[in-house]
Amino acid sequence: MGRVKVVHYLNQFFGQIGGEDKAGIPPQLKEGPTPVGQLLEKESGDRFEVMRTIICGDNYAAEHLDEVEAIVLKWVEEIRPALFLAGPAFGAGRYGMACGTMCKAVQQKLGIPAVTAMHPNNPGVDSAGKEIYIIETGDSTLDMKRVVSKLVALSLKVLDKAPIGMPQEEGYLPRGVRVNVRVEKRGSKRAVEMLLKKLRGEPFETELPLPQFDKVVPAPPIRDLAKAVIALVTEGGIVPKGNPDRIEAHNASKYCKYFIRDLNDLTGGEYQTAHGGYDPVYANDDPDRVLPLDATRLLEKEGVFAKLYDYYYVTVGNVTAVASAERYGREIGERLLRDGVQGVILTST
Amino acid sequence: MVKEIERVGLPAVQICAIVPIALTVGANRIVRAVAIPHPTGNPKLEKNEEVELRKKLLRTALRGLTERIQEQTVFKQEDLSSEAGKEK
Amino acid sequence: MNQLLLRKVFIQDVVFGDKTEASDHVLRINPEELVRYILEDRRLQSVAIKIARPGEKKRIIPVKDVLEPRAKLGGPVTTFPGFFDSAEPVGTGITYVLDGVALVTCGRLVNFQEGLIDMSGPGAEFALFSKKLNVVLVMEPKDNLGRYEHEEAVRVAGVKAASYLGLAGIAERFDEELRFPVATLGELEDLYRGLPKVIYVDMVIAQGLLHDNYIYGLNAQGSLPVLLSPTELMDGAIVSGNCAAPCHKNTTYHQQNNPIVEDLLAEQGKTLSFLGVIAMPVRTVLLDKERTCNQVLKMARFMGAQGAIVSEDGGGNPEADLMMLARLFEKDGIKTVLVTDEYAGRDGASQGLADVTPEADAIVTNGNGNQYVILPPVEETIGHLEAIDVITGGHTGSLRPDGFIEMEIAGIMGSTVEVGSENLKTIAV
Numbered sequence: 001m002g003r004v005k006v007v008h009y010l011n012q013f014f015g016q017i018g019g020e021d022k023a024g025i026p027p028q029l030k031e032g033p034t035p036v037g038q039l040l041e042k043e044s045g046d047r048f049e050v051m052r053t054i055i056c057g058d059n060y061a062a063e064h065l066d067e068v069e070a071i072v073l074k075w076v077e078e079i080r081p082a083l084f085l086a087g088p089a090f091g092a093g094r095y096g097m098a099c100g101t102m103c104k105a106v107q108q109k110l111g112i113p114a115v116t117a118m119h120p121n122n123p124g125v126d127s128a129g130k131e132i133y134i135i136e137t138g139d140s141t142l143d144m145k146r147v148v149s150k151l152v153a154l155s156l157k158v159l160d161k162a163p164i165g166m167p168q169e170e171g172y173l174p175r176g177v178r179v180n181v182r183v184e185k186r187g188s189k190r191a192v193e194m195l196l197k198k199l200r201g202e203p204f205e206t207e208l209p210l211p212q213f214d215k216v217v218p219a220p221p222i223r224d225l226a227k228a229v230i231a232l233v234t235e236g237g238i239v240p241k242g243n244p245d246r247i248e249a250h251n252a253s254k255y256c257k258y259f260i261r262d263l264n265d266l267t268g269g270e271y272q273t274a275h276g277g278y279d280p281v282y283a284n285d286d287p288d289r290v291l292p293l294d295a296t297r298l299l300e301k302e303g304v305f306a307k308l309y310d311y312y313y314v315t316v317g318n319v320t321a322v323a324s325a326e327r328y329g330r331e332i333g334e335r336l337l338r339d340g341v342q343g344v345i346l347t348s349t
Numbered sequence: 350m351v352k353e354i355e356r357v358g359l360p361a362v363q364i365c366a367i368v369p370i371a372l373t374v375g376a377n378r379i380v381r382a383v384a385i386p387h388p389t390g391n392p393k394l395e396k397n398e399e400v401e402l403r404k405k406l407l408r409t410a411l412r413g414l415t416e417r418i419q420e421q422t423v424f425k426q427e428d429l430s431s432e433a434g435k436e437k
Numbered sequence: 438m439n440q441l442l443l444r445k446v447f448i449q450d451v452v453f454g455d456k457t458e459a460s461d462h463v464l465r466i467n468p469e470e471l472v473r474y475i476l477e478d479r480r481l482q483s484v485a486i487k488i489a490r491p492g493e494k495k496r497i498i499p500v501k502d503v504l505e506p507r508a509k510l511g512g513p514v515t516t517f518p519g520f521f522d523s524a525e526p527v528g529t530g531i532t533y534v535l536d537g538v539a540l541v542t543c544g545r546l547v548n549f550q551e552g553l554i555d556m557s558g559p560g561a562e563f564a565l566f567s568k569k570l571n572v573v574l575v576m577e578p579k580d581n582l583g584r585y586e587h588e589e590a591v592r593v594a595g596v597k598a599a600s601y602l603g604l605a606g607i608a609e610r611f612d613e614e615l616r617f618p619v620a621t622l623g624e625l626e627d628l629y630r631g632l633p634k635v636i637y638v639d640m641v642i643a644q645g646l647l648h649d650n651y652i653y654g655l656n657a658q659g660s661l662p663v664l665l666s667p668t669e670l671m672d673g674a675i676v677s678g679n680c681a682a683p684c685h686k687n688t689t690y691h692q693q694n695n696p697i698v699e700d701l702l703a704e705q706g707k708t709l710s711f712l713g714v715i716a717m718p719v720r721t722v723l724l725d726k727e728r729t730c731n732q733v734l735k736m737a738r739f740m741g742a743q744g745a746i747v748s749e750d751g752g753g754n755p756e757a758d759l760m761m762l763a764r765l766f767e768k769d770g771i772k773t774v775l776v777t778d779e780y781a782g783r784d785g786a787s788q789g790l791a792d793v794t795p796e797a798d799a800i801v802t803n804g805n806g807n808q809y810v811i812l813p814p815v816e817e818t819i820g821h822l823e824a825i826d827v828i829t830g831g832h833t834g835s836l837r838p839d840g841f842i843e844m845e846i847a848g849i850m851g852s853t854v855e856v857g858s859e860n861l862k863t864i865a866v
Contacts, residue, residue, distance in 0.1 A: 130786065167866060174865035178785040180804045180846075181864055187857025188696035191746050191776045191801040196708055198772040198799055199633045199744045207862060208779060208800040210793040216356045218377045218418045225415050233361075235350060236388065282387040288403065289390025295403030304411060317350070329353025337359050343414035344361035345407065346351045347388050348371075 003049040004159060005081040008037045009072065009102050011095045014087075015055030023094075025057035026064075027071045039145065040085065043152045051079055061098035068098065069105045076106055083155055088117035088147045089124060091139045093330075096124025103132045113158045117151050120173055123327055130175040133158065136167075228342040230300075231309035233332060235317030235325075235348040236283065236290035237275030238266065247316050249276025255315035255328045260308070265294040275316045278349045290347055309341050317348050351376045362413040362424070364388055364406060372421055378413040379423045380406060439529045439619040441668040444611035445536040451488050451570045457605045464538055464605065466572065474601060475574065480590040482577045484544070487819045489556050489571040494816040496560070497573055499551030499824040500850050501542040501588075502595050502677050503566055504689040506535040508603030509672065516603060517596045517673035519654015527672035528665075529619050533606040536613075539569035539690060540602060542595040543820040544576035547588045549827045550647045552683025552850040560812040564851035565858060566690075573819050574598055584646060592678050595689070599673075617668050617702065622712060622740060629710035636712050636737055637697050638747040638762065639670070639856075640755060641687070642679050643718035648751065649678035650718070657718040662733050665714045667698045675716060681751045682829040684806045684852040685778045691851065696858045697746055697776065712740050717762075719755045726758050734765045748776040749855045752806070753791050760794040767796040778803040778853035779863060783845070789863075804853040804861035806830075807845050814840030 012022040014036050033041060033050035041048050054072055061068045076084060084106040086099035096118040103114035108131065117135035118124050128134060135150045137143060150171040157164055167174045185193075190207070197204040222228045239247060245256045266287035273283040273290060283290045291312060300308050313332045317325065336344060352375045354361040362378035365371050366385045382388030389403050405426060413424040446459055454465030468486045475484045489495045507516045510531040515523045541554065554566045561567035574594055578587045620628065641650035643657035650657045652665075652675055665674055675692040701711040717733050720726060737745060747762055749755050759775050766773040779789025779802050789805065825831045830848020837843065846852040853861060 166864070176786060176865065178779065178781045178789065178805055178863045178865050180808050180861055183860050183862045186696055186860045187776060187801050187803045187855075187862070188700045189857070190862075191697060191748075191774050191857055192700045192704060194799050194801060195635065195744050195746055195772065195774040196704075198774065199635075199709075204799060206798055206800045207864075208777070208789065208802045209865075210790070210795075210797055210800075211788065215375050215421070216352050216377060218420075219355045219358050219360045221360050221417050222415045225411060228414075230411070230414075233350070233354075278386040280386075282390060282392050285392070286390060286396075286399075289387035289392075289399070292389040292403045292407060295389070295400055295407050298400070298404060299407055299411070304408070315350075325350050326353050329350030330357060332350065333354035333357035333359055333361070336354070337357055341359065343411070344351070344354050344359055345410045345414075346354070346361055346363050347382065348363060348365040349385050349388055 004047050004083055005079065006040070006048045006050045006083045006085055007052045007054065007076050007079070007081045008033065008040065008050050009054045009056070009084070009086040009099060010034060010036060011092070011098070012055060012057045015053065017055060023057045023059040026060050027054055027056040027068055029054060029075055036144070039148050040152060043149045044156070047156070048083070048152065051081060056098065058092065058094040058098065062094040065098070065101055069101060072102050073105055073109060076112065077110055081112060083159060084112050084114040085151065085155065086114070086116040088135070088137050088144065088151065089122060090137050090141055091119040091122055093123045096122035097127050098124070100124035100128030100132065104128050107132060113155070115151060115155045115158060117147050125173060130177060134173045135171050136173050222343045225305050226303060228305045229307045229309055229340055230305050230343050230345060231312070231336050231341040232291060232293065232296060233313040233344055233346040234291045235315055235346065237273045237316040238271055238283065238287045238291040238314055239274045241270050241272050243272070243274045247274045247314065249274060249316060252316040252324070255313055255332060257311040257313045259310060260293060260312055261310040263293065264297045266291060275349060290349065292347065309336065309339070360414045362410045364410055368423055377418065377421050379421070380410045380413060381423065438624055441529050441617045441619060441671065442531045443534060443615040443617065443671060444531060445534045445613040445615070446606040446610070447612040448535050448537040448570060451538060451572060457601070459535060459606045459608065464535060464570070464602065466602070471598060471601060474597060475594045478590050478594065480579055480582055480586055481594065482579045484594070485575040487573040487575055489573060489819060491556060491568050491570070493556045495556045495819060496553065496815040496822070497541055497543055497571060497819045498553040498822060499543065499546050499820055499828055500554055500683070501547065501551050501591055501680060502688050503850065504540045504595050504599035505693045506538050506540055506599045506602035506606065507673060507693060508533055508600055508607055510607055515600065517600055517676060519651070520593065520596045520676065521600070524653055526669070527674055528668035532672055533603060533611065535602060535606045537570055538602065539566060539571050540595060540599040541571045541573045542576065542591050543573050544591065545578060546821065546824050546827070547584055547591065548647050548680070550680035550682060550829055551824070552680070552828060553825065553848050554850050555812060555815070558813050558815070559810060560849060563846055563849045566850055572598070572602065575820055588646060588678065592676070596676060619666050619668050625710050625712060629706050632706070632708065632710040633743045634712050634741050635701060635709045635744040635746070636740060636742040637701060637714045638717050638733055638745055639675070639695070639714055640717050640719050640748060640750045640758065641675060642681070642750045642755060644721055647678065647680040650750070651676040651678055652716055658720070660718050662715050662717045662729055662736060664736060665716055667702055667711065667714055670695050670698055670714060679750060682806065682847050683850045684830065684847045685752055685803070685855050687750050687854060687856055688851065691854055691856050691858055694858070695856055697748055697856055701746070709744070712742060719750065719758050721754055726761055730758060730761045730765055733762060734769060737766065737771055738769065742771050744772045746774050746776060748857070752778070752780060756791040760792045760797055763797040764794050774799045774801060776801045776803070776857050777855050779805050780807050781805040781863065783807050783809050801857060802863050803855055803857055803859060805863045806847040806853045809843070809845055812842040812844070
């Protein structure tokens with residue numbers, strides 16, 4: 001039986017190039033496997049042969065996703081492997097996003113099966129969506145061997161076109177698709193049993209997990225407001241007139257930032273709202289009614305706080321997928337933090 | 350989004366009209382806005398009155414950024430009070 | 438202590454005959470007599486009695502309600518209290534059941550929320566009604582009868598027929614007798630002191646035409662929650678006027694045979710102390726929901742409930758009540774399990790419920806009502822086949838030129854019923 005040719009995608013850390021300091025490296029091509037790749041080969045009983053390893057810095061991938069995807073597709077297409085594997089990414093968000101994106105691209109555009117592995121809360125889970133199998137991992141890389149063996153087992157089934165079992169059996173994350181099945185006990189019996197467990201304080205499993213909104217521990221407050229840099233952000237869709245970057249009126253696929261240093265007021269002549277979910281009349285008449293620039297400048301001049309950040313961030317918070325909104329919030333927060341902002345005022349409609 | 354900004358370590362306050370939704374979704378610092386189509390404005394007022402209203406709202410929001418809180422808090426526009434942990 | 442004796446007469450076939458009676462496991466029906474009885478209601482122009490047996494290549498459509506023939510031994514108390522001359526409390530004494538028979542109301546569509554029952558083929562796998570000997574009333578209303586009158590006429594006809602047939606079962610012989618003690622709260626406390634106290638909240642939708650329920654014959658709109666003993670449900674204290682949607686509306690049959698009541702009673706005195714049932718009307722307006730849910734909380738506290746099972750009736754806005762109740766109960770320390778179904782889309786990828794709350798952490802789902810099926814043509818349709826194009830679960834073109842039906846199981850009576858009679862579940866893959 002011939003060996004299965006595999007191409008493996010990794011980040012700079014697992015690719016043994018470096019840590020955070022090397023997160024900005026562009027994609028590198030390595031012939032043969034890295035140690036994680038060797039582990040994949042070993043766990044597969046040597047059925048897998050990692051022909052190429054693609055290593056890319058997490059920051060580079062996050063900031064140049066399209067470009068990296070194109071490069072990966074090229075390097076994969078050149079040797080047409082039977083399988084594409086990425087990660088495991090565990091809890092690393094940028095890494096997970098890259099893994100999910102690359103797998104989805106390889107599978108959908110080249111028709112090559114692709115599998116990855118990451119923590120259920122990794123934002124990368126959304127990027128691969130319902131199309132790619134993702135083996136579930138915890139946070140700890142100490143689990144690598146177990147994860148790799150699950151990854152290999154599922155990949156072999158995908159390759160052999162064997163029937164794939166339920167998520168709990170095979171170890172992959174449910175892809176969010178719900179199907180009807182017949183079970184032994186009728187609904188009422190299951191309800192009584194579930195209640196008895198709940199009453200006794202025993203663990204039970206709900207049959208319909210609901211989307212939950214977790215709470216965040218409050219960040220430390222600003223200690224000296226007079227010395228603080230404040231940023232304005234809005235979900236109300238206030239954009240330069242003409243909406244040059246085409247933020248969508250609902251289910252926005254992006255957020256943007258616009259330069260406002262030396263600007264003291266937003267006027268209807270130069271700004272507008274792009275948000276499709278509320279009556280635009282008042283915002284278009286005076287955009288300060290949604291993004292309160294004029295008053296913020298006045299308070300800045302009075303010295304209430306030190307400086308208004310040079311940009312404001314904007315997106316449209318109308319029927320925007322929860323996962324997208326979370327990603328925008330996280331990225332905006334990271335960028336503002338990096339640029340020395342100490343507090344954020346966000347308006348929403 | 351404001352919850353994710355706070356998660357990164359930046360205090361973030363949300364000015365919004367539907368406070369219960371902000372509470373459900375998990376925002377920690379909330380200031381009630383004027384109305385959905387004009388959270389920081391009131392078309393019924395004269396322009397200079399509107400600017401004063403905005404300043405007042407923003408002062409409340411800035412206060413929200415400087416207070417140490419343990420749980421979700423809706424900051425009211427009165428100078429001295431805030432209303433902690435309202436749910437439902 | 439009071440008790441209800443439920444005497445089951447097993448019926449293996451239904452035929453027409455000279456006299457309406459049950460003997461040797463056969464139910465004979467005098468059709469003319471039954472028709473005359475039904476047509477005493479002048480609002481109906483005609484009624485045909487049809488029989489559909491399990492395995493027959495028959496389809497019944499559009500179905501409004503299904504009831505089980507049951508009658509009480511002796512008077513003056515009757516099953517389906519409030520529909521005849523008596524509104525006396527039920528749930529004690531002796532009740533006879535024609536086990537294996539179901540009374541189905543059918544005929545001209547009142548409105549599009551009515552459903553379908555297939556007696557064989559893939560459609561028959563979806564609900565228990567395909568395994569019943571169905572006695573179907575196919576009713577035509579008088580011309581120009583208003584929809585409210587039409588609905589009432591067919592609903593009352595169903596109750597009358599179920600009662601009429603139920604009386605035929607009363608005789609010397611019965612095949613199985615189940616004994617249900619009917620205890621007071623004090624008696625339960627004495628008997629089962631150490632066991633957790635559990636209540637069952639039976640939501641009944643009360644939102645208008647074909648979205649109503651009747652408690653002791655009274656329309657539940659405008660009613661605050663009502664305390665019932667489990668056995669009252671067995672005697673038809675709740676009659677359904679709800680049709681939304683066929684897959685997850687609780688028919689009268691489902692209330693008479695409420696499986697949550699049955700399964701809680703099976704644990705009575707062993708693992709729990711089942712205190713009783715609260716029938717909770719569900720309205721559309723937020724203030725009404727708050728009012729009703731808080732009344733239910735008050736009653737639950739008063740009874741000392743420690744745990745509760747809550748079942749939904751219908752879908753959509755009643756999910757707000759489910760969540761509100763979960764919140765109120767859990768915050769008060771009453772452990773809660775919700776029983777519902779979901780509309781997760783044909784691809785199973787949509788969020789299945791209209792509302793959520795963190796306290797709703799224990800949910801039983803009875804399936805995704807959007808599952809798509811193709812049903813083969815049958816030899817005989819009882820009712821009006823063309824109704825499939827307009828009923829919930831169907832769509833324009835549901836009835837294909839080749840006679841096959843393409844539809845969602847939302848249109849199949851009882852397929853995802855939220856009291857949990859079926860063994861369908863949804864899982865994430």
